[in-house]
Amino acid sequence: MGTLTIGLSMGLAETSFNNFLSDTYEMDAQTRGELEFPRELPGFLVAVFAGALFFFSEIHIAALSMFIMAIGLAGIGLLGNDYTMMITFMIIWSIGMHLQMPVTHTIGLNLAREGGGGTMLGRLGGVRTGAAIIGSGLLWIGLGETAWAYAPVFILSALVCLAGGICYLAMKPIEGHTGNRPKIIIQKRYTLFYILNVLFGARKQIFITFGPWVLIKVFGEPVSTIAWLNVIASILGMFFSPQIGKLIDRFGERGVLMADAALLIGVCLGYGFADQMGLGRFALDLIYISFVLDQVLFSVGIARTTYVSKIAAKKEDVTATLSLGVTVDHVISMSIPTLGGLIWAIYGYQYVFIGAAIVACLTLIATGFITIPPPKTENQIETEAAG
Numbered sequence: 001m002g003t004l005t006i007g008l009s010m011g012l013a014e015t016s017f018n019n020f021l022s023d024t025y026e027m028d029a030q031t032r033g034e035l036e037f038p039r040e041l042p043g044f045l046v047a048v049f050a051g052a053l054f055f056f057s058e059i060h061i062a063a064l065s066m067f068i069m070a071i072g073l074a075g076i077g078l079l080g081n082d083y084t085m086m087i088t089f090m091i092i093w094s095i096g097m098h099l100q101m102p103v104t105h106t107i108g109l110n111l112a113r114e115g116g117g118g119t120m121l122g123r124l125g126g127v128r129t130g131a132a133i134i135g136s137g138l139l140w141i142g143l144g145e146t147a148w149a150y151a152p153v154f155i156l157s158a159l160v161c162l163a164g165g166i167c168y169l170a171m172k173p174i175e176g177h178t179g180n181r182p183k184i185i186i187q188k189r190y191t192l193f194y195i196l197n198v199l200f201g202a203r204k205q206i207f208i209t210f211g212p213w214v215l216i217k218v219f220g221e222p223v224s225t226i227a228w229l230n231v232i233a234s235i236l237g238m239f240f241s242p243q244i245g246k247l248i249d250r251f252g253e254r255g256v257l258m259a260d261a262a263l264l265i266g267v268c269l270g271y272g273f274a275d276q277m278g279l280g281r282f283a284l285d286l287i288y289i290s291f292v293l294d295q296v297l298f299s300v301g302i303a304r305t306t307y308v309s310k311i312a313a314k315k316e317d318v319t320a321t322l323s324l325g326v327t328v329d330h331v332i333s334m335s336i337p338t339l340g341g342l343i344w345a346i347y348g349y350q351y352v353f354i355g356a357a358i359v360a361c362l363t364l365i366a367t368g369f370i371t372i373p374p375p376k377t378e379n380q381i382e383t384e385a386a387g
Contacts (some may be wrong), residue, residue: 011135
């Protein structure tokens with residue numbers, strides 16, 4: 001239920017946020033890009049937040065993060081017409097959103113059977129995506145092309161987050177996860193994971209910020225279009241996310257992440273050059289396809305989580321490593337939107353996605369270096385436990 005409420009909340013709030021900014025403040029691409037710095041700053045600090053809460057279990061941190069999200073979303077809904085208040089509550093929303101990312105993955109891994117981490121995370125991703133269908137569907141049906149209904153959308157999303165926090169508090173503690181985790185871990189063995197997260201941060205922020213912005217500003221699409229595209233992406237993701245998890249468990253993280261990077265190169269070309277390919281009215285269809293494929297591919301990110309779980313020196317390191325991973329991906333993702341908005345304003349939006357294609361190529365190269373150590377024998381496990 002906790003995973004379901006996260007998906008439902010994101011389906012409501014994330015889907016409408018860009019249109020809310022465009023309709024309420026008439027932002028251009030450069031201003032929209034600059035807004036991502038304060039929005040993503042909590043992601044940069046997530047390792048600090050998670051470290052400060054080391055005495056909490058992952059379940060309690062997950063509950064706290066949902067309550068924080070609820071406060072931020074309710075604030076945007078009630079006071080979002082004031083720019084200063086909007087930024088303030090956007091940051092609060094972002095704190096909760098980024099704090100729940102690593103802990104919910106850790107909870108999923110610890111509920112999985114041995115060797116089935118990818119499958120479990122895939123199933124949870126499918127549930128989350130299915131819930132996002134409901135959220136986006138409500139927007140598509142109820143909001144249409146109107147701009148007056150943003151406040152109730154954000155308030156409804158806040159109530160969903162509140163329910164999610166209560167669901168997490170009702171969960172039984174996971175054995176061995178009652179707190180006292182390492183605060184922050186910096187070890188050489190996790191270097192490639194951190195590099196992949198930096199590249200993901202660049203990829204993620206370009207698409208989250210400027211993917212919808214192409215539809216809204218270049219093609220003039222309303223919130224209802226973004227909503228039904230998210231519905232389509234969510235329906236596909238609901239089925240593909242569990243399959244991606246199974247592929248990870250069967251073939252390994254390297255092959256899955258390399259395929260993801262290769263597909264992203266095509267997505268970049270679709271976003272950036274659809275209207276220059278002589279497709280006529282089908283150019284917008286190609287943008288739609290790029291948007292949907294981009295959203296579906298986000299679920300491949302569970303491969304980085306399972307990679308960490310397989311190379312971790314001990315289970316207690318996973319949450320701290322994932323939290324630091326979120327931090328390092330925000331080292332670059334905080335600055336990318338500002339740079340992207342500037343490039344858009346000076347050279348045009350196509351060059352933003354040329355940059356994204358370069359990032360995808362670098363990711364393809366980096367994922368080729370992934371190696372997974374062989375599973376530990378029972379003797380090794382007993383020796384480590386004795387030590």
